[in-house]
Amino acid sequence: xxxxxxxxxxxxxxxxxxxxxxxxxxxxxxxxxxxLKALKSINIKKIDLFIVDINMPEMDGIQFIREVLKKFxxxxxxxxxxxxxxxxxxxxLSLGIQYLLEKPFSIDRLxxxxxxxxxxxxxxxxxxxxxxxxxxxILKYSNKKTSISIKSKKGNGIINVKNGFLKKCKxxxxxxxxxxxxxxxxxxYIFTETPYIEENDDVSIPIExxxxxxxxxxxxxxxxxxxxxxxxxxxxxxxxxxxxxxxLDDSIINAELISLSDNSSxxxxxxxxxxxxxxxxxxxxxxKELSKYLDTHLGDYYLINSGKFIIIIISPINNYLLGMTIDxxxxxxxxxxxxxxxxxxxxxxxxxxxx
Amino acid sequence: xxxxxxxxxxxxxxxxxxxxxxxxDIYSSKDLQPIVAxxxxxxxxxxxxxxxxYVKKALDGAKFPALNKYYLLDLVDDKALIVMPLGExxxxxxxxxxxxxxxxxxxxxxxxxxxxxxxxxxxx
Numbered sequence: 001x002x003x004x005x006x007x008x009x010x011x012x013x014x015x016x017x018x019x020x021x022x023x024x025x026x027x028x029x030x031x032x033x034x035x036l037k038a039l040k041s042i043n044i045k046k047i048d049l050f051i052v053d054i055n056m057p058e059m060d061g062i063q064f065i066r067e068v069l070k071k072f073x074x075x076x077x078x079x080x081x082x083x084x085x086x087x088x089x090x091x092x093l094s095l096g097i098q099y100l101l102e103k104p105f106s107i108d109r110l111x112x113x114x115x116x117x118x119x120x121x122x123x124x125x126x127x128x129x130x131x132x133x134x135x136x137x138i139l140k141y142s143n144k145k146t147s148i149s150i151k152s153k154k155g156n157g158i159i160n161v162k163n164g165f166l167k168k169c170k171x172x173x174x175x176x177x178x179x180x181x182x183x184x185x186x187x188x189y190i191f192t193e194t195p196y197i198e199e200n201d202d203v204s205i206p207i208e209x210x211x212x213x214x215x216x217x218x219x220x221x222x223x224x225x226x227x228x229x230x231x232x233x234x235x236x237x238x239x240x241x242x243x244x245x246x247x248l249d250d251s252i253i254n255a256e257l258i259s260l261s262d263n264s265s266x267x268x269x270x271x272x273x274x275x276x277x278x279x280x281x282x283x284x285x286x287x288k289e290l291s292k293y294l295d296t297h298l299g300d301y302y303l304i305n306s307g308k309f310i311i312i313i314i315s316p317i318n319n320y321l322l323g324m325t326i327d328x329x330x331x332x333x334x335x336x337x338x339x340x341x342x343x344x345x346x347x348x349x350x351x352x353x354x355x
Numbered sequence: 356x357x358x359x360x361x362x363x364x365x366x367x368x369x370x371x372x373x374x375x376x377x378x379x380d381i382y383s384s385k386d387l388q389p390i391v392a393x394x395x396x397x398x399x400x401x402x403x404x405x406x407x408x409y410v411k412k413a414l415d416g417a418k419f420p421a422l423n424k425y426y427l428l429d430l431v432d433d434k435a436l437i438v439m440p441l442g443e444x445x446x447x448x449x450x451x452x453x454x455x456x457x458x459x460x461x462x463x464x465x466x467x468x469x470x471x472x473x474x475x476x477x478x479x
Binding site for chain 2: 278285294337
């Protein structure tokens with residue numbers, strides 16, 4: 001079988017040589033480091049696939065693609081770039097480019113895209129290497145009418161887009177924004193362009209509103225989950241606190257548990273909410289300096305003597321910080337440091353508070 | 356300030372902590388310049404000085420009582436860093452807590468050396 005002709009265009013001569021050496025066995029590889037020379041020297045008609053870098057000095061890759069498409073509209077391209085941007089994505093999409101590959105990339109990944117591209121007979125946006133929300137962000141600026149089919153292990157879906165509006169959105173049994181929310185949560189999926197069937201349209205939502213609304217809902221759900229975790233931690237901590245309060249007798253003045261993820265107060269004993277908040281940034285600063293100067297970091301706690309009180313910050317309890325103030329005139333310091341404090345830190349670790 | 360007494364205070368710490376003393380510095384709070392040191396470096400003084408400032412600011416910001424006699428950081432690998440501020444000077448040290456139990460350090464050794472430190476700072 002005759003080898004397919006692939007033209008690779010990049011101003012990096014070393015990369016060109018590497019790609020030629022790696023791909024020459026399977027394909028007829030022609031390399032150029034100048035788009036102008038390539039346009040003058042080759043018979044474009046005979047090229048089956050172009051692999052084009054975007055950033056080149058004398059003519060950028062997008063301009064080169066336009067020149068080729070002017071004469072041969074059906075030609076296929078893989079675009080490679082070290083600087084992917086929304087602006088490029090939008091432009092490439094308007095040109096109908098199939099594949100965008102970010103540098104650095106592996107030869108296997110490129111070979112995979114070459115095979116897909118050569119097999120793909122449709123000139124569409126099939127499997128462009130961007131996520132679906134980025135694609136929607138691009139489509140919101142275009143007057144394009146397109147239908148996107150989504151396939152994933154969790155189910156299949158379809159999104160119709162017309163003139164910057166979502167006209168249909170379906171995922172499994174879900175429809176509208178609920179479907180878009182599920183699609184946005186997907187990790188592993190592929191999407192392809194399919195013929196647009198207008199009669200299937202059942203909603204009319206501006207794309208921008210759809211994206212913002214689903215992002216807001218996902219954030220809201222995440223916050224609710226965090227809040228549920230915090231509530232269960234508060235209960236666990238309450239039970240635990242009652243136990244160690246007995247060991248400390250009346251020497252404990254106050255205590256507070258702070259969540260380090262959002263610096264919120266989870267539990268307070270005898271103190272205003274948020275009183276120990278500043279200690280979370282102090283803990284980070286101390287660790288930063290210890291790492292810089294001594295190549296070490298905090299163990300389980302630190303304590304600060306402030307007259308008849310000591311303030312103890314127990315820091316390495318997952319995502320939490322426990323602050324306490326102890327009256328050292330009411331407890332033997334040795335007893336507290338050698339027996340009670342290790343017991344508290346050990347038990348907190350065993351409780352394994354979830355973040 | 357009596358440098359001879361300061362050195363004596365340092366010797367007292369060495370005697371009390373024995374093998375447990377990893378390094379120590381007595382330095383000026385103003386420019387973090389070491390005055391008396393054992394097994395340490397200017398970087399050690401910079402570290403102690405910076406952390407002292409952070410601790411003071413955190414206590415102030417949180418409206419807690421001010422830093423008094425010392426603060427102690429429990430470090431990984433059975434070590435502890437202790438800093439005692441006294442007027443224009445600070446005394447920082449790193450201790451091996453396998454050699455020196457913390458209770459003994461805070462309840463017995465620290466009060467002893469604090470007295471010697473105070474005497475050296477105010478003495479002539």
